[in-house]
Amino acid sequence: MTSRRSFLKAGTAALGAAVVGPRVLPATPRPPVQERRTLYTDPATRELMMEALDAARRAGASWADVRISRNRANSIQTRERQVTDVVVSDTIGCGVRVLVDGCWGFAATEALTKAGVGSAAQEAVAIARANRMAQDRRVTLAPAPAHPDVTWKSAYTIDPFTVPVEEKADLLLRANAEALRAPNVRFVNSGLSFVKEERNYANTDGSVITQDYVRSWVTLACTAVGAGDFATRGPEVVQPAGRGWEYVLEADIVTNARQWGEEASEKLKARSVEVGRWDLILHPSQLFLTIHETIGHATELDRAMGYEANLAGTSFISPPEKVLGTLKLGPDFLQVVGNRSEPGALSTIGYDDDGVQPEDFPIVKDGIFVDYQTTREQAPWLAWWYTKQGKPVRSHGCSYAQSWADVQFQRMPNVSLQPGARDLSWNDLIAATDKGIAMIGRASYSIDQQRYNGQFGAQLCYEIRNGRIVGQLRDVAYQMRSPEFWNSLDLLGGKSSYMLGGTFNDGKGQPGQSNAVSHGCPPARFRNVNVINTGRAG
């Protein structure tokens, strides 16, 4: 086991790599890979989609779209020296969405025949018609250019669905064995999860879109057991990504597992934190989820307008007319962008589920809140703002449905905090801090329904004294109020420290749907944040 001092000298860069995977993605988003060759759009699928649109029109829809997709998932789970579950899921179906007199209707079917999709279209129209009795205002969609016959593929090179199950099991079991070599580590749970979506979309504007989307996730949790005590490192030790099997291999979990195990073991001996105000240095593997909770969700326009009030909640960044262009969310150097274009990020896609090609857009510019995440239904709600800015009223391309069986609505793009102007590293931030806590890896997360009051923990917390890490702390969580928290930001890592963190399953909506989303960010320092001791909290 390395001493803390040698860990500090030799290991901090490696530690960062171990936490988030070795892949450091470029700070400047590149445009998505666009391909003009036909991937999947076979004539039969196109014909069914056209039939669904025609049936919707015949039944009285003024506008309609249709998705026929194949959703595949592949999961293998292990504990210690054994595989506990191997599951492959493969479903195919069709979802038809219609507007009738400005009312939405949606129906999904597994019957992939002309009659089947036609009757789904009719059912969607019938639902929309029925809802007119309770209608007050008509839905209108922002115009969007049609994309006839386009395709897109996400940034993977090895399709994880082509990798044999025994190879996956072998990788996990070898990693488990390494983790179990660490002192006190008695339990290891690990898993691989993959999703592949063959997405076909068409709408009555004339778009016909086929996309191939893959995402990958590897988890590993080591539990060290001491006298009447236990401590866990993981399971999110590698960030999920919109990439393939090559990403799993790059993460090198077999080499890193021993270190994760040792970190769990060290945690047993860690000092319990003193409550009070601390400077925090948040690693991208921890900070990404704070960005997600406090800025990501708070800048969803449906939330701000009350459309998620019954469950997910509303937003402290509202109403739009009182905050757009005026709310100071952080220091002048705070820049946050929404995008669906960062290669390897989970929300990256060529075309959204409204048929819109997403654009990159600023959410926080020079510390001021300037825009929300939108769909075609929502963009017109901000027409006054876009007109004032001299911008067209168009969707940012944030429409998404988790499968053909679910209706699309506004979901989060990658919401990323841009790196600082100086190329500071994680170590530079630590060296610049007299008394603080460096926090790595997502752990317990909770925030209120308007995204004000958050309490966030971490997998690993290190005490900083006079610019050096002096040891692990445990029972640490920071409890904050979002606006003050972001205004306490005083130091950002630079371009080379920028990384993507992500979540495979982000819930929203009724019925609940899951979305996968990444957040790029550098490490960052926040001053005088309230830290509580969760070991004594009760």
Place this chain on the structure above:
Amino acid sequence: MEPRRLLVSATQGTAPGDVLSREEAEALIGRALGMSKADAMRVNVLHDRESNVRFAANQMSTAGSSSTTTIRIQSVFGRRRASVVTNSRSDEGLRRAVEQSEALARLAPEDPEYLGELGAQQYVAVPAWFDATAGLSADDRAKAALSALAPARAANDLTVAGFLTTRARATAIGTSAGLFAYHRDTNANYTLTARTNDGTGSGWAGATANDWGALDFGAVAARAIEKARGSRNPVALEPGRYTVVLEPDATSDLIPLVAGALQARAAEEGRSAFAKGGGATKVVERIVDERVTLLSNPADPLILSTPFDNDGMPLGKQTWISGGVLSQLAYTRFWASKQGKSPTGGAGSLRLEGGSASLDEIIAGTERGILVTHCWYIRAVDQRTLVYTGLTRDGTFLIEKGRVTRPVKNFRFNDSPLFMLNNLDAIGRPVRTVSGDAMPPIRVRDFHFTSLSDAV
């Protein structure tokens, strides 16, 4: 290129409102079992027809309907096993899933914990199907939405958001060892949030029933609106330890956290709030107030859930905590066989036994305390003590001398349901909560609110 298998799996349809009947499910499972070349096979089928309507900002929002079939086929060779999930009911789709699960299972490492498939079992019948729910139309759902939208639009101080979902489901399991299980149920679930237009008040209410006819939409709207108006301009109280009255839905947010920690294996492995080290557990120890009795029972008239688990094992009544004593932990089939115990199934379908007092009576008996409507974003912070954090939401009030006197700002808590049940002050009559459990209103002392939230 591996295109166009997309369209070869056209499935036979089922009439709207219907789900797979016992005979259809048995035939479907029989077809899959008949294709098996494995040593053993289990087929789990869920046919789910879900319809919903959403409204928000006093407007109609999305509305839809879906029919999905989830067929999970597990093939086993010796102790090697793997599962494939498909939604295709066609012979070709089933055959592809069977073959793929067999191919995966042959390659998968041995699972030393695999115990073989169960043979035929006896199940209690749970009468959870109501034609009135299964046969609902889009008109019925739109009318329900209107029952909240109309009063909100007529008032000039309110904005409502709500969600109504109705389901009709068939759940079936068959194994190569001769087991066949079938259960069908309907459910209607309605929740409503009313907010005052000044942005300072919010009220939530909900109801769920297997029988659509048992839902009282007007009562839900009245409750949510009353809470919204009553919660305007909340005052800030200092965070600290308070006597708290939890409405049944708030109780329902917290008690299942205890149930989730009841797994025997984790406790006996030393990584659970019920572990004592050295493989010992807290079973037969008094862990909470003696008025606490917690049990699972799918046939409970307030619950009506599926009477078997995914293995096809019958789920009956299980008592976890009796008179404050931890009477047993939950054993899976494997862990039970290893430890010489009987498998119990997981701790779902929960009832926290109580007394006869209503929520109003519990409030009336409270000298000073905080009334909590429900909770939000609850996450574990320490598995050793079951300390969780979360927030109050949509109706948090001060009770003084037996009466609700004023609204207070929402709090964040950091507390353990185990501490909470040790500080029990009063326990009322269980009702069916929106999450489908049977939970009473309770009053507890010294509940730990650690900070204020500005969220409304």
